[in-house]
Amino acid sequence: MNQLGKYFRPYRVQAVLAPLFKMLEAFMDLFVPLVVADLIDTAIVAHDMKMIMIRVGLLVVLALVSLGFAITAQFFSARCAVGFACDIREALFVHVSSLSLRQNEKIGADTLMTRLTSDINQIQTAVNMGLRLLLRSPFIVFGSFIMALTIDRKAAIVFATAIPLLLVIVLGIMLVTIPMFKKVQGYLDRLSVKTRENLSGVRVIRAFTQEKKEVQDFKEADDRYTSYVVLTGRITALLNPVTFLIVNLAVCVLIHTGAIQVEAGILQQGQVVALYNYMAQMIVELIKLSSLMITLNKGIACAARVSDVLAIPPELSYGTMPVESNEIGTVCFEHVSASYHDHGTPVVQDISFTVKEGEMIGIIGGTGSGKSTLVRLLTRTMDPKSGSIQINGKPLASYPKQQLSKIFGIVPQKAVLFSGTIRQNMQMGKADASDEEIHEALTIAQADEIVAGKKDGLDTIIEQGGRNLSGGQKQRLTIARAIVSKPQILILDDSSSALDYATDAKLRQAIAKIKNCTVFLISQRISTVRQCDQILVLDHGRLVGNGTHESLLSSCSVYQQINASQSRGEKEAS
């Protein structure tokens, strides 16, 4: 929570002025019953038309001044709430991009999106409401008490009893129901999950004729949710009747006390009316206060969620000075081990290898063998637990982030393109890349025909998520994107899976011809890596083989098995 405090600072003036003006507005409201009392006790008793007009005129003036104060307050409060929310949103966005991939994955893209959007909107609403009402409502409640006190001390005792009782009840019900609301949300989420499962798994459900059971399961989850919601509703249902009961019983006592005081000549009739009006005013504010509490509570929960993310320190620290080296594209792993959880089992263990300038390296292994982790270590999206990694002869951790993104050209497993033109996508790694450079890269990636086929060429708009492109087209464009910036080390992480074998082969030949570029090919296919200078064979996180295709065929049993599993058709064909 304290993470967010500092974002208030630029708006502290507004944050003080808004409630201040709101209090001034409330102050005007508090005068109204006094004016009415005076109207009854002085003007009407004196039968004086002019005095009546003055009192009524005063009521109108109070209304107008009150409006002026209110508008000023709303202005400051809107400024503060929106500004605060916008600043947090921006800070969160910047923070998220400074977190490592592992951290981002741990939080989850969906959650991050909710926090950046609806959570922060909720905070904005809560701050806005809070600034306006948090002081106003209590001020009116206590103001009423003080006003009552100035009218008559005995009558004020009724207020002094009713107010704490009301506060205890309002707060008590809030405290009991707030955690219950959270649970309600939990039950509702489970119901959503169940629904989504039923829809996404509809073929399987039907294939296994599970319809009846699924409907039954859903009904159970639904019943659980409904009965809990009803239970929560029962408790919140108490709020209105109980406050109503207390206030009106208090009015009865108040009028009775007032009557005794009037009888004794201490009070006048109009003053009893004023006391009654103050009590009536209180109940309106109490109801507002309770709905404010709900909004605030939601806001606080959202603020905590946002704050949690902001509190996560980026786990990777980078060098500040560019690292100079006369080697280009060399890589050295020494006894590297890594795991995703602090005490978890290592996903890669004791990996050592060296890569010379311009070599082509294949990495092969089954699912879960540690290939992707190796790529993450190499591109520094995570740090090893032990061992050392050197790029161009210098420790990987000493490089500034910007320099690293220049050294590496990465083609991720999942082809992700952003909405915008093809050119904008190609310029991601190099903002000032010329059309020539882009076309050169497209040619290598076997993607020039995609652009050539579009009438807008490089200005062709890519829709969100690349919906208007086929899987193979997207993949080739992501490959081109990585080549545009002429990286020293190009990494293709299983990124030709959507290409047919012939295109895949052409692509590899073109890539092999790029000068001064070390290439890593990660794949499950032997055919993809067999021509590499060095093939790393991974199995259960260990490096079980390292060599050329031929040498591995004779020495590495895992490689032999993979090869056998993929060439069965070939052998039978020949």
Add this chain to the structure above:
Amino acid sequence: MNRTILKRLLKEAGKYRFMMILSFVLAFVSAAFQLYLPVLFGQAIDHIIGAGNVAFDALMPLLSKAAVCTVISAVATLLMTLVNNSVAYGTVASIRNKAIATVMNLPLKYLDEQKTGDLTARIIADGDAICDGLVLGISQLFTGVVTIVLTLVFMLKTSGMVTLAVIVLTPVSFLVARFISTHTYTMFRKQSKARGRQMGYVEEMVSGMNVVQAFGYEKRSQETFHQMNEQLRQCSTKATFYSSLTNPCTRCVNSIVYACVALLGALFILQGNLTVGGLTILLNYANQYMKPFNDITSVITELQNAFACAGRLFDLLDQKKEDDPVLCSHQKPSIDSITGEITMEHVCFSYDASRPFIEDFNLHVKPGMHVAFVGPTGCGKTTIINLLMRFYEISSGRISVDGTDITSINRTSLRSCFGMVLQDTWLSSGSIRDNLLIAKPDASDEELKEACRKTQCLDWIEHSEDGFDTIIQEDRLSAGQKQMLCITRVMLAQPSILILDEATSSIDTRTEVLVQQAFDTLMEGRTSLVVAHRLSTIVNADLICVMKDGKIIESGRHEQLLSRNGFYADLFNSQFASFAQ
């Protein structure tokens, strides 16, 4: 349209009819007694005239009457809320349950066209909106109307002229509110547009964070975000400020109405037509009079929203169901043990009526035969499976299993003849055991273990934290492990016909060899239909159907097809083109 929706909704709430009537009665009682209180208090104040002039004997009964009214109104309000809750949540729960049952009976043709997220939102979020809006809203609407009517009645009884003034003046506050809301509407639209744009951007950047970071694109994306954020700041500040003017402005109008009532009241008192107590009553009502109006306006917006939601949900409920739904008491006859013979004669089918897809398709599969379907994406391989399982209905022709037309038997018994493994692994949230038992609810632990042993799963399942009771979570299992569980599930069911639709595409080749062995055991003596993109997994099939554009263009055994040097040979050779270099 709203009337039909309302009728429908009342029908759904039918079993709560008595409770709904009760709720209206309680609402009336609660409002009436609540509104009677100012009258009692006003009369009480009239008995407090001055020093030594307080009529306690008249005052006390009024106050005790007020206390009783308070209690009655409070109890009525409480009961009404409880009743409303039960009706609202009960009704929506039953609609939701109906919706899920409907989904089960809807043709896949419809479901495939819908987005999962959209349907989920209809069933869950729209359901909630109906609950808030319609069921609770209607009761609030009723309370509001009762309050307004009763307020007017009580005010008229006190002073006709003042009441008239209130009736004439209050619309001013509406006009003010309307004026503000029409002017803020455009600002709100701008705000939601800016929000939408920013949300789209956030979605792209956050889900593509790996790419953003890999290309050092953070700074540039932050700049774009900053610009969007500044735009949002402007729109949002304006929208927030102008919309927040509604309350103070209407309050100001009300205060002026209040002052007018005070003025008129005072004049009438001078004329002797009104008492001080009467003035208190009027002032009190003038204060409360606006509240039900405000409530009603906010309820109406919610009602409109709820009507829209109910409309969408009812649309779903009204969708045309399959002609003999699975969840239905009248079932067509079942089919018992079958040998696994499949015949497809002159089958025609299309997803889109204007574009014929599969035409005059013929296939005969003898019991125990292994058939493989190959061909480029969109050639109709998966469609054939969809037709066989009756996920989709053929437009003409005949499909029979063991000589029985599949439309003459019920879907449940037809589908239980098949065991299916799809490319998309589907596991429900629950334990490994729960997911396996879907196939055979009464399977013993021994059977479970046996099936797992056959698919090479037993080892890692037993090494998982809670063994078979391990809860399946997104990240706990690899894609391969999930697929293995799906395969084990079929292994357990021991179906007569096996369908594998790209079943091994998410498993690496070495594991695939193990799974293939498991399949081989499973396929033994059973008819099997395999759709695969890895040619190596189908070379042993008894019959390979090469499909293109919904037709079988070549068929035969692997060697025959290769020697024919046609489409299949091309396809097969391209896979190993790289070896040739």
